[in-house]
Amino acid sequence: MGGSATPKQNKRVTITDVARHAGVSVAAVSKVLRNAYGVSPGMQEKVRTAIAELDYRPQAAARGMRGRTYTIGVLLDNVRNAFFADILDGIQEELRTSEYTVLIGAAGFDPDEQAKTIRSMVDRQMDGLILIAPGTSRAEVLATAAATPTVVIGHHDGTDAHDSVVDADDTGAGLVVDHLVALGHRDIALVSAPGTKANQWKRTPEVVLTAGYRSAMERHGLAERVQVHHAAYSDEGGFKAGMTLLTDERRPTAVMAGADVAALGIYRAAHELGLRIPEDLSLVGYNNTALAALATVQLTSVDQAGHTMGSSAARMLIERVEGRRDRAMQTSMTPRLVVRGSTAALSGS
Amino acid sequence: MGGSATPKQNKRVTITDVARHAGVSVAAVSKVLRNAYGVSPGMQEKVRTAIAELDYRPQAAARGMRGRTYTIGVLLDNVRNAFFADILDGIQEELRTSEYTVLIGAAGFDPDEQAKTIRSMVDRQMDGLILIAPGTSRAEVLATAAATPTVVIGHHDGTDAHDSVVDADDTGAGLVVDHLVALGHRDIALVSAPGTKANQWKRTPEVVLTAGYRSAMERHGLAERVQVHHAAYSDEGGFKAGMTLLTDERRPTAVMAGADVAALGIYRAAHELGLRIPEDLSLVGYNNTALAALATVQLTSVDQAGHTMGSSAARMLIERVEGRRDRAMQTSMTPRLVVRGSTAALSGS
DNA sequence: TTCGTGGTGGAGAACGTTACACACAGCCTT
DNA sequence: AAGGCTGTGTGTAACGTTCTCCACCACGAA
Numbered sequence: 001m002g003g004s005a006t007p008k009q010n011k012r013v014t015i016t017d018v019a020r021h022a023g024v025s026v027a028a029v030s031k032v033l034r035n036a037y038g039v040s041p042g043m044q045e046k047v048r049t050a051i052a053e054l055d056y057r058p059q060a061a062a063r064g065m066r067g068r069t070y071t072i073g074v075l076l077d078n079v080r081n082a083f084f085a086d087i088l089d090g091i092q093e094e095l096r097t098s099e100y101t102v103l104i105g106a107a108g109f110d111p112d113e114q115a116k117t118i119r120s121m122v123d124r125q126m127d128g129l130i131l132i133a134p135g136t137s138r139a140e141v142l143a144t145a146a147a148t149p150t151v152v153i154g155h156h157d158g159t160d161a162h163d164s165v166v167d168a169d170d171t172g173a174g175l176v177v178d179h180l181v182a183l184g185h186r187d188i189a190l191v192s193a194p195g196t197k198a199n200q201w202k203r204t205p206e207v208v209l210t211a212g213y214r215s216a217m218e219r220h221g222l223a224e225r226v227q228v229h230h231a232a233y234s235d236e237g238g239f240k241a242g243m244t245l246l247t248d249e250r251r252p253t254a255v256m257a258g259a260d261v262a263a264l265g266i267y268r269a270a271h272e273l274g275l276r277i278p279e280d281l282s283l284v285g286y287n288n289t290a291l292a293a294l295a296t297v298q299l300t301s302v303d304q305a306g307h308t309m310g311s312s313a314a315r316m317l318i319e320r321v322e323g324r325r326d327r328a329m330q331t332s333m334t335p336r337l338v339v340r341g342s343t344a345a346l347s348g349s
Numbered sequence: 350m351g352g353s354a355t356p357k358q359n360k361r362v363t364i365t366d367v368a369r370h371a372g373v374s375v376a377a378v379s380k381v382l383r384n385a386y387g388v389s390p391g392m393q394e395k396v397r398t399a400i401a402e403l404d405y406r407p408q409a410a411a412r413g414m415r416g417r418t419y420t421i422g423v424l425l426d427n428v429r430n431a432f433f434a435d436i437l438d439g440i441q442e443e444l445r446t447s448e449y450t451v452l453i454g455a456a457g458f459d460p461d462e463q464a465k466t467i468r469s470m471v472d473r474q475m476d477g478l479i480l481i482a483p484g485t486s487r488a489e490v491l492a493t494a495a496a497t498p499t500v501v502i503g504h505h506d507g508t509d510a511h512d513s514v515v516d517a518d519d520t521g522a523g524l525v526v527d528h529l530v531a532l533g534h535r536d537i538a539l540v541s542a543p544g545t546k547a548n549q550w551k552r553t554p555e556v557v558l559t560a561g562y563r564s565a566m567e568r569h570g571l572a573e574r575v576q577v578h579h580a581a582y583s584d585e586g587g588f589k590a591g592m593t594l595l596t597d598e599r600r601p602t603a604v605m606a607g608a609d610v611a612a613l614g615i616y617r618a619a620h621e622l623g624l625r626i627p628e629d630l631s632l633v634g635y636n637n638t639a640l641a642a643l644a645t646v647q648l649t650s651v652d653q654a655g656h657t658m659g660s661s662a663a664r665m666l667i668e669r670v671e672g673r674r675d676r677a678m679q680t681s682m683t684p685r686l687v688v689r690g691s692t693a694a695l696s697g698s
Numbered sequence: 699t700t701c702g703t704g705g706t707g708g709a710g711a712a713c714g715t716t717a718c719a720c721a722c723a724g725c726c727t728t
Numbered sequence: 729a730a731g732g733c734t735g736t737g738t739g740t741a742a743c744g745t746t747c748t749c750c751a752c753c754a755c756g757a758a
Contacts (some may be wrong), residue, residue, distance in 0.1 A: 014714055030716060038736055038747040060473040061418065062714035064410030072454075073474065085428045088455060096462075101469040103422075106437060113445075120450040120733045124409040124420065129450055133433040224693065233640065268644035277517075290429070290584065295617035296645045379746060385711045387706055411744035414713040637734060 003004050012069045013056045020087055021051035023331065033058055034067070050263035055189045061262075064125035072317065074120035075114065076132040081233070082105050082289035084132055086277070087153065090310020091130065098318070100127070111199060130318040138200035149320035151313045156203035164330040165313045169205050170212025172302045173256070179215035179337055180254045185282060186348035188217065189227040189252035191262055193239045209258055209286075227252060231262060238265020246273050246281070253281065253346055260285035260292045261303055267299075267342075278344035288338050298341035330333050362405045371399035381418070382407060389392060413474035421666065422470035423453045424463065425481040430582070430610070431638035432655050437501065437539060439659020440479060443611050447667065451477070460484045460548060467493055475667040487549035498669035500662045505552035509677040512669065514662045519561025521651045522605070523683035525633050526565035528649075528686055529603045530651055535693035536575040537566065538601035540611055550586045558607055558635075580611060587614020595622050595630070602630065602695055609634035609641045609650055616646075616691075629694035637687050647690035654682050 003214035005345075019026040022047060029037050032047040037203060060069045073092060076084045084196060088104070097100055105127075107117035115136045121129055122144060127216055133154030145162035153165045156345075173190075180188050191214045193206045212226060217226050227250070231241035238257060245252065247268055257263035275281050285292050288303035312331050319325040364382075367377060368375045372396060380388050381396040399405075409418045423440060425433045437453070443453055453477075456466035464485045470478055471493060482503030483490055484616040494500060494511035502514045521541070529537050539562045542555045559577060566575050576599070580590035595618055596603065612634035616626060624630050636642050639651035660682050668674040 010715095016714080017578050025717085027717085027738055027740090028736090031737090034716080035719090040736060043736080057472050059714060060742095063716075063747090065414065065714080066716035068716095069410065071469075079428050079434045079453075080431060082429060088428055088657045092455065092457065099407030101466070101473075101634075102454070104428075104454060104455060105451070106441065108441070117450070119406060120409075122416070123406050124450075164490070208568055235643070264643055264645070291643075292610060293639075294584070294640075294646070295620045296613075298645070361744095364742080375745085376708055376710090376747080377706090380707090383746080385747090389706060392707080406710095408744060410745075414715090414744080415746035417746095 001280050012059065013054045015058065018047065018054055018056045021054055022046045024175060029054030053235070054246040060248040062075050068127050068321075069125045070100050070126050070233070071124070071126045072100050072102050072130065072314070072321075073113075073124075073126040074102060074130045074132065075117055075121070075134060076106055077102065077109050077114065077135065079106050081259070082291060083259075083287040083304065086289075086306025087132060087310035087313070090307040090312075091314045093307075093309075093320075094311040096313035100318070109135060110139065113142050122148055128321045133205060135199065142311060148319055149223075151317045151320075153309060153313055154205050155201050156205070156208050157201055158330060162326040163313075163316045163328055165309050165316070165333070166208075166330070167205070167304045167309065167333045167335055169209040169335070170215070170339075172304070173209050174216040174219075175302060175335065175337040176256045177213060177267070178219065179339065180282060180343065181220050182245050182258070183254075183282065184347075185254040186222055187225050187227070187250070187252040188222070188254045188256065189229060189245055190256055190258070191229045191231050191238065191266065192258040194230040206258060213256070231265075233262050235261055235265040235268070237286065238262035239266075239269050241264075242266035242269025242274075246270060246275060254284070255281065256284040256286070258286050259300060260287050260299060262288045262297055263301075263342075264291065264297065267297075278342050279347060282343040282346075292338070292340065300340045301338050303336045303338050305335075309333055337342070360471045360556050361408065362403045364405070367396065367399050367403055370403055371395045371493050374440070377384065377646050385511045398607040403405060404523075417476050417670075418477045419449050420473070420475075420589060421449050421451050421663070421670075422475040423451060424459050424466055424483060425453065425455055426458050426463065426465055426484065428455050429575075430608070432636040432641060432653065433483075433607075435638075435653075435655025436481060436659035436662070439656040439661075441659075441661045442656075443660040443663035444667075449667070453584065458484060460486065464489050467490045471577050477670045479666060481553060484548065488671055498666055500666045500669075502658060503554050504550050505554070505557050506550055507679060512662075512665045512666070512677055513622055513679040514658050514682070515679070516554070516653045516658065516682045516684055517547050518558040518684070519564070520606075521635065521653070521686075522561030523565040523568075524684065524686040525605045525635075526562060526569065528688065529605070529631060529633070529692065530571075531568050532631065532692060534603040535571055535695075536576070536599070537603045537605065538594055539605055539607070540578045540579060540580050540587065540594070540615065541607035543579040555607060562605070580614075582608040584610055584614040584617070587611035587616075588618050589614075591615035591618025592622075595619060595624060603633070603692070604630065605633040605635070607635050609636050609638045613640065613646065616648075628696060629692050631692040631695075633692060636680065641687070641689065649689045649692040650687050652685045652687050654684075656683055659684070 015026055015029050016246040019029045029047050044204055063069055092102055105117040109112040117338055128149040130151045142161050150162040152162055156166050192210055229241045229245055231237040255266055270277055270281050277283050285299045285301040291298035292301040361483040364378050368378045378396050429588055438513040441451055454466040456463040465485055477498040481501045491510050501511055505515050576591045578594055604615055612632055619626055619630050623696055626632050634648045634650040637650040639646035642648040
């Protein structure tokens, strides 16, 4: 725009420059880059030094046109959920030493936005996708998975189109119910996210969690005490659910929430209603995020080994990307109860 | 690998298909896609319907070879920092209606890893970069910014190589000190991240914050009571700093931390030492993250308007990407004190 | 009629990389 | 000595876009 003499940004070093500098063909350099078959040690040496001397880095866009982009996309709805951060750490750690780069799309909760983000990733020729509890329709995910290696974390719906990593949420719910029953509680309510929203996923984490809760309650002969409330997994969502639940005539003595952050909302509601925790109400979260461990919170929660889930997902994905496996697989993690100060024996029973 | 008849994934729709289907040239379709000059309404119409009918989506890798990729990269060290989530929200919202996609790289705290991630983004031909408080060396960032439009969030070092968005951290520190002094405190300590690590940034947020703290203390005639402790911005870092600080013979009556999460670590230390908050110790965080607002926490903190910072950064970046501005600019936000239950008047003074 | 002129559409050369096909050399079998 | 491998290196056609010309047309002015 009229600036005097825009300083010509010196052109990037390309594979051709490397080839010339090393005195070999472009094809040879490409082979070394991809460590493909048919390269002698001498050639390796020559090319590698040339690359180092010129500080050459391959351009992913050009690679993407024929081969791989060495990019893995991770879709998640929202960065605030600390559990996702654990998963991310696992993914990153697994891929740190590889030549793949992880790029994250934080699409928000809107299924359409998520779908748009997934398409963006496909359009950018990413080699593989990890979708964390996608809200997008099942059909959309299956279509994507047909063309790009994909791992879905969270949803229990099995398929041979993509790999899956799940937590045994039903077992997790059972652990919580057992713990609370052992403390003498009988009126145990569950606050979970609304189930499937007609997007064809039949076994979301929430659905499985709820099923696990119900069956555990039945196992203890408490089927008629089952109380399920739906709420968004946020502080506000938990607060609203808490206000409803705790002012009900059939007020539960213990509440379990499907996410720590929702449990804290319930905490706030209890506080507002003058109920003490754990004396008047036992409260259990889910995911054992850093939140739960805070000194001032001390929330009993269920640990999901997010780190391990992430690294497993990454490992499985790379196997697929590199064609070392051609059949779908599903990995399931066993949750573990972490007891803290928010649960206590039912008093005056 | 011996699988029977790998189902040929039906090839993607390309610009050539669209051109053929619409009965026009490839060049014309390209023009419509980029809404370039020299396209008649009729042509627009024809091409757009063809695109819709074939469900065509341009392939970013191919675009990247000649023109833009319509991708914006955001670098941050760690997803757990809730303040970054606010910034991200701002960025996403600003870009939601545009044709740009935001991809996030969470590189961790290691400067080398961060540099690697920045390079990855450049290699992927991203159109623009937003770097949130990068730990990478200044030289590296300047070199990147010379070739790719870049906005740096956090660091106050001015330059004409890239745009900047900062919070007036010195003012923020002043607000806190004023507040605490008004409550009668005189021994006010600061816990902040270690300053510049020889990576050539002279005015990181920590440095500016510390300077603001010092000058506010001087302004109140408390220069000799200045006490600065360095700690990582994490629960553990805060805890360690807290243990040192609170067992010192010159124990402060108030502590301000450069990040909420560190404040919570100090909280834990205080708790462990039998100190009550706010009766025995006033505590102030920074960033006013969701953590600070939790019912069980109620931490006085400084709000940084992360959302606005993010949307400003995005807007500034797009201006540069699209060549609508060719001079660097710097945006500064004014922080605001949010008083909660963790600060109180000095008792028995 | 002739000449410009502005507005549209198209041809075709990049862009940097991969992957296919082939050439060549050296060695082992017969 | 002929033939067949095997292991290495190279030439070159893609890949799907963008973007720089260039051609064409219609129209108005001289």
